[in-house]
Amino acid sequence: MPSANIFARLAPGLVLFFSLSFAGCSYLPWVGQEEDDLAFEDDFPFEDEGRRGGREGDQGREGEGMAPGEDDFFAEDSGFSDINAKEEGFIEGEPAGFASVDQRTDKNELKGDVESLQSQQEALISKVRELEEILSTLGPKINAASERLEGDFSSTKDSADFLEPEVEDLKAQMARLNEEIARIKMEKAQAAPAPKKRMRKAIAKTPPEYDKALNAYRSKNYDESILLFQNLALSNPPNKLKDNIAFWIGTNYVALEMYDDAILQFETVLNKYPQGNKVHDSRYMLGLAYSKKGETSHAIEVLEGALKKNPPSEVRGKILAQLNQIQ
Numbered sequence: 001m002p003s004a005n006i007f008a009r010l011a012p013g014l015v016l017f018f019s020l021s022f023a024g025c026s027y028l029p030w031v032g033q034e035e036d037d038l039a040f041e042d043d044f045p046f047e048d049e050g051r052r053g054g055r056e057g058d059q060g061r062e063g064e065g066m067a068p069g070e071d072d073f074f075a076e077d078s079g080f081s082d083i084n085a086k087e088e089g090f091i092e093g094e095p096a097g098f099a100s101v102d103q104r105t106d107k108n109e110l111k112g113d114v115e116s117l118q119s120q121q122e123a124l125i126s127k128v129r130e131l132e133e134i135l136s137t138l139g140p141k142i143n144a145a146s147e148r149l150e151g152d153f154s155s156t157k158d159s160a161d162f163l164e165p166e167v168e169d170l171k172a173q174m175a176r177l178n179e180e181i182a183r184i185k186m187e188k189a190q191a192a193p194a195p196k197k198r199m200r201k202a203i204a205k206t207p208p209e210y211d212k213a214l215n216a217y218r219s220k221n222y223d224e225s226i227l228l229f230q231n232l233a234l235s236n237p238p239n240k241l242k243d244n245i246a247f248w249i250g251t252n253y254v255a256l257e258m259y260d261d262a263i264l265q266f267e268t269v270l271n272k273y274p275q276g277n278k279v280h281d282s283r284y285m286l287g288l289a290y291s292k293k294g295e296t297s298h299a300i301e302v303l304e305g306a307l308k309k310n311p312p313s314e315v316r317g318k319i320l321a322q323l324n325q326i327q
Contacts, residue, residue, distance in 0.1 A: 206241065207232065207237065207238075207241075209228060209231065209232045209235070210229075210232055210237070210241060210244075210245075212228055213225050213228030213229045213232060213248070214248065216228060217248060217251065217252055217255075220255070222252040222255045222256050223252075223256075225248070225252050226249055226252045226253070229245050229248055229249045229252075230249065232245055233245045233246075233249075240276075240277075242272075242273065242276075243269050243272075243273035243276030243277070243278045243279075243282075244276075244277070244278055246265050246266075246268050246269045246272075246273075246278075247265070247266070247269050247278040247281060247282055247285070249265050250262040250263075250264075250265030250266045250269075250282070250285060250289075251285060253265065254285065254288065254289055254292065257292070259289045259290075259292055259293040260293075262285070262289045263286060263289050263290070263293075266282040266283075266285050266286040266289065267286065269282040270282055270283065270286070279309075280306065280309065280311035280312060280315045281315060283302065283303075283305070283306035283309065283311070283319075284303070284306055284311070284315055284318050284319050284322070286302050287299045287300075287302035287303035287306060287319070287322060288322060290302060291322065291325075291326055296326055299322075299326060300323065300326060300327070303319050303322055303323050303326075304323070306319050307319055307320075
């Protein structure tokens with residue numbers, strides 16, 4: 001083998017040997033990595049191990065042939081790491097010495113909540129002030145109203161106290177009047193003679209034939225009604241019913257449009273029974289018969305003459321309605 005190649009192969013080993021011998025560094029990155037990692041962990045003990053871990057790390061390094069200068073070097077490096085951790089916001093106890101991102105996020109959220117609560121508090125304070133202003137404006141009104149009510153109550157009480165004697169006086173007068181009335185009634189009862197028994201006159205009833213004929217007219221059985229009334233007129237009826245019989249016969253004739261016969265019956269009532277109770281009704285029916293017959297002028301003359309006789313209000317209304325219809 002040429003000497004140049006041998007020297008080239010030995011040169012790196014010689015350089016490494018002399019550098020290790022003079023520098024006193026026993027750490028080689030490519031040799032014994034696992035053991036050196038354990039040694040490195042011993043140089044940085046956790047807080048719960050304390051000094052015990054440090055002493056064990058020193059003894060391990062001495063057993064491995066490490067120089068005291070290396071301990072000092074890593075100790076200084078450890079102190080530097082602690083300072084940087086404090087300055088950069090690293091949190092003690094966090095893994096790998098990194099800052100807690102979650103805690104910073106929680107801090108920001110808490111800060112936002114605090115600001116929101118402060119804004120809500122300011123809004124509530126503003127609302128309370130508004131309510132205080134409203135109460136301050138309502139206070140005088142309430143006081144004035146209460147004073148007015150107290151005044152009204154006191155005046156009402158005074159009026160009641162003033163009227164109470166008068167009320168008592170009126171009650172006493174009413175009691176005296178009741179006693180006087182009772183005394184007068186008693187004296188009147190003692191002085192009154194015994195009432196005489198009066199004989200009541202027998203009330204004349206209409207014959208059943210009259211009621212039957214009238215019911216036939218109301219049932220619009222006009223021929224039957226005329227026949228019944230005529231039979232009753234021939235059987236010597238009571239005098240007070242004679243004008244009524246003639247009137248209802250004429251009314252049946254008007255319903256049958258037999259106006260000449262109807263006019264004859266109404267003139268009979270007016271001429272033979274001028275004091276009867278069917279006089280005003282007969283004048284109205286007479287004018288109606290002339291109107292139905294077509295003799296308008298004669299009908300108006302009869303109806304206007306009927307108004308001059310002061311008929312009852314019911315008959316007057318019928319006469320006026322018929323005149324308005326004709327005219």
